[in-house]
Amino acid sequence: MKISELIKIIEKKILSQDCITSVKIEDKSFLHKNHKSNEKGKFHILLLIESAELKEKNKLHSTRFIYKILDNELKNNIHSLQIKLI
Numbered sequence: 001m002k003i004s005e006l007i008k009i010i011e012k013k014i015l016s017q018d019c020i021t022s023v024k025i026e027d028k029s030f031l032h033k034n035h036k037s038n039e040k041g042k043f044h045i046l047l048l049i050e051s052a053e054l055k056e057k058n059k060l061h062s063t064r065f066i067y068k069i070l071d072n073e074l075k076n077n078i079h080s081l082q083i084k085l086i
Contacts, residue, residue, distance in 0.1 A: 001076075001077050003027050003029070003043055006043060006045075006073065006077050006078075007025045007027070009073060010023075010025055010045070010047070010070060010073060011023060011025060013069050013070060013073075014047070014049065014066070014069060014070075017069065019051050019052075019053035019054060020049055020050070020051045020054070021050040021051060021052070022049075022050040023047060023048065023049050023050070024047070024048040025045060025046070025047055025048075026045070026046040026048070027043060027044070027045065028044040028045065028046050028080075028082070029043045029044045029079075031044065042077060042078065042079035043077060043078055043079060043080075044078075044079055044080040044082075045078055045080070045081050045082070046082045046084070047066070047081065047082065047083050047084065048084050048086055049066070049083065049084070049085050049086065050085075050086050051085060054085055055085045055086075062083070062085060063083060066081075066083055067081070
């Protein structure tokens, strides 16, 4: 899968949640290009999520919520996921 396709899928899934106002998705794979654990076809993604509701919850709850939404992508296309709530 290409990164552009993955970003579209992530954006659609994240924004389908009523509690999320906006999301910005950044590909940070270039930072890990020469690491031993770097796998072709697996990406390092940064999510900047605007959500008053998730910001009120504890970080573990919010992280689990996002991981559940992106379960398939985490298993198949994402090596690392960084989540920042704004």
